[in-house]
Amino acid sequence: MEAICEAAAQLFQRLGYSGTTTNKVAERAGVSIGSLYQYFPNKDALLTALARQHLDAAAAELDAILERAAGRRLPLRPLLEELVGGVAALHTERPGLHRLLFDHTPRTADLVAELRAFEHHAAAALASHLRRLGAGGSDPETSALLAVQGIEAQIHGAVLDPADDRTTDDRVRAVVDLWHRALTPPATPTRDDDDGGTGPTAR
Known part of the structure; x- marks a missing residue:
């Protein structure tokens, strides 16, 4: 089955949706069309299998990034640089x-449920970092979920469907900047700020 999925991934990448057929996938994988149909009744089933592989790879990559960040106790910006960079790398491997x-x-109920489970799993891991850093506002869990969902969507749009000629690094940096501003805890007021400028020096 793995050989069939890899053959499908190569053909979808090179030929697109309409140019890829189950016959071509079977031929490239070196199996009979009957063998392919034992696992995948049509090319949409192949796409669904590849989507699940992508989710598994993304989950493993994000787990590794956040685990390394926990061990190194990264500040917020380096944490976001590694997180956003990792998501971008997953998208640019086979754009x-x-x-x-x-x-x-196809957005089947099962696949959507798996996507939501992935998002919540990643968000829970990110929320632990936000709590450690005092970041993410009064509800780090919700902030982390919004960040996971937003980063995925923004990298998809910025990297796979760019609207200008900026480099991928520039676009990744823009996403990091956005979420760094959104998640950074507010500055603690100084003593002079607290007294509204009416302290001893304001006479």
């Missing part, structure tokens, strides 16, 4: 395939 997965994979 045509990831765009196709987003556009054409």
Whole structure:
């Protein structure tokens, strides 16, 4: 089955949705069309399997990033740079395939549930970092979930469907900047700020 999925990924990346057929996938994988149909009744089933593989890879990558960050006790910006950079790397490994997965994979109830589970799992891990850093406002769990969902969507749009000729690094930096501003805890007022400028020096 793994050989069939890899053959499908290569063909979807190179030929797109309409150009890829189950016959071509079977031929590239070196199996009979009957063998392919034992696992995948049509090419949408192949897309769904590839989408699940992508979710598994993303979960493993984000777990690794956040675990390393916990061990190093990274400040907020370096943490976001590693997190956003890791998401961007997942998208740019096979950009045509990831765009196709987003556009054409059937949104079945099971697949949507798996996506939501992935988001909540990643958000829980990120929330622990936000609590450690005093970041994310009064509700770090919700802030972390918004960040996970937002980063995924923004990297998808900024990297896979760019609106200008900026480099990928520039776009990744823009996403980091956005979430750094959104999650950074407010500055603690100084003593002079607290007295509204009416302290001993304001005469």
